[in-house]
Amino acid sequence: MQTETRTTDAKARLVLPKSFANATVIVEQISETEVRVRRAKVVAEDDLPFTEEAVTPLSDRDRDHFLNLLAAPQPPPPALKAAAARHKARRG
Template identity: 85%
Template structure:
């Protein structure tokens, strides 16, 4: 990774290298003394997919098993009961 030191002007402006010309950037404030500047990858809104658009359908076997579990869920295990009790205690 190449590190370069740059100085800001009186208005806190920074001149970036030519490779950043006409680019969208992400400015990350890592800490009080560290700022990270990265070139952003811009994706057209029409190219974004919803999870539903890319999900593959369940097989018949998987669908049937899912519906069986909804109709008759298994009894809770001791670990699930313990986790539920911890959750209830925190919500108090």
């Protein structure tokens, strides 16, 4: 990675290297004295995947286990009951 020193003009404009020509950039202010300029990758909105497309369905075993827990939920453990009682005492 090469480091260069460049000077801004009176309007705080900076001339970037030619590799940034016609590019969209991200300007991050890291600190009061440091700014980071990075080339951004622009993706068309139509090309973004839906979250639902990335979800993997449950296996048959996991699905059955989940449905059994919904049909017959297990009682809460003592630690959860104690935490709920402490929370209720603090709130009212």
